[in-house]
Amino acid sequence: MIEVLSSSALATVQDHGREGYLRYGVGTAGAMDRLALAVGNLLLGNPDDAAGIEIPMFPFRIRFLDALDFAITGADCAARLGDKPVLPWWTTHARKGDVLTVGVPNNGMRCYLSLAGGVDVPVVLGSRSTQLRGQFGGYEGRQLHKGDVLKAIGCIHRAEPDQAVHSAGFGMVPPEHALPAPVSTPCAEVGDTVVRVLPAAEYDGYQPQSIEAFWREGWKVTTQSDRYGYRLAGPTLEPVRHIEKRSHGIVPGVIQVPHSGQPIIQLRDAQPSGGYPKIGTVIEADLWRLAQARIGTKIRFAQATYQEAVAALDELEHYLTRVRHLIGLFRSSRH
Structure with a gap:
């Protein structure tokens, strides 16, 4: 379990989204950066539809109430576990009582905190995502508040620290460095x-x-x-x-x-x-x-063009396939 220590960070529980309900007037919700959340789940061996925490305002702080593996993806937020830096796009092991602080991003807008097994909230209309407009899904249909306690499906109870299998961690190259960028317009400036x-x-x-x-x-x-x-x-x-x-x-x-x-x-x-x-x-x-x-x-x-749009989607899927393959090789080498 984790406890939210931030009073106002507009953080919400999100998964890949609520598909198939637009015709009923229900929006998709889900992670704004679904690629970042997908990689976080892959790093931890979570199901593809596992929910994480989307964080758009900083700093954001939580306390681990149990030993737990986690990963932070998306914007590079200079996170720290206690007084130690946490690498982005990397798995890290937290001990009971550790405090994670997610700082202001060096670049990007949103980061994603993925927990081993995913955040344990009820499935509503096929998704754990928070629908803020309808006030359902996620954690009580709202943003997270100070004092909220969330359970991770993969919450573990084990001796510390010798049996922490993933204490060293491992990670992936972020998609902005692995995927070809769109061709920039002649007038584009740095940061656009x-x-x-x-x-x-x-x-x-x-x-x-x-x-x-x-x-x-x-x-x-x-x-x-x-x-x-x-x-x-x-x-x-x-x-x-x-x-x-x-x-x-x-x-x-x-x-x-x-x-x-x-x-x-x-x-x-x-x-x-x-x-x-x-x-x-x-x-x-x-x-x-x-x-x-x-x-x-x-x-x-x-x-x-439509053909270019399809090709770009294929490139994204190939990136996720490579990530899945590399993580599989790492895990097999540990056994």
Whole structure:
């Protein structure tokens, strides 16, 4: 078990998401950076659908009430276990009473704390993810508060420290260093997040100069951004004529343009329908990159084809396959 020591960090319990319920009006929820959570689960030998803790505000502190293996993935947050540094994308063993402090990220926006076996919360509609809008799933349907105690499915009770099998730990190369990055636009600056985008249904309904600006300009992530969506600031996108649509289905990654002309990227906690016109969709393989874009930084869109989007998804799956294979080799060498 672990005890939350932070009073307000907006941390929530998330897994890979609640799939198959959009037609009932239930959003996907789940980890914003599903790739980071997936690697954390692989490192610990957890099931693919195990839940972890998504941490978007820092510092975040917990106390281990039992001996437990854990891993931190996602943003590099200069974590410490007691007075010892914790490597990112690495397995670490905590003893009973140890305090883990997750610091302010050197880069990125969110990190993920994975526990051996996964966080033990009830499965609701096929997922352990927190749905903040509906206030269900996760830990009582809300963000974690100081004093909350969470059980890990893989919680262990054993002598310390001699029998701690994973005390030395092992880790993986983060995906930003292992996966080919999207081709940057000529005007991109250091620190910009580049994501690949497919033109969407109303793309041709915008003025040529607006379409050019959509691809050329950097779009600032405003302070009105959260798990529901990123509200962006940049040039005003103007339609050829007024576009009015009935509410229709949308998914995470869809880029809508409200009447202000400032785009919104729908994310994991977005409602499953909306009436704003759609100018593009961030490809599924780049949603993890989007999740790590900080408030105040810029996002740039690189146009992709359907074939390129499929190829990028294949590259992501190949990365996870390599991770799974390397971890399997490590574990087999320990026996």
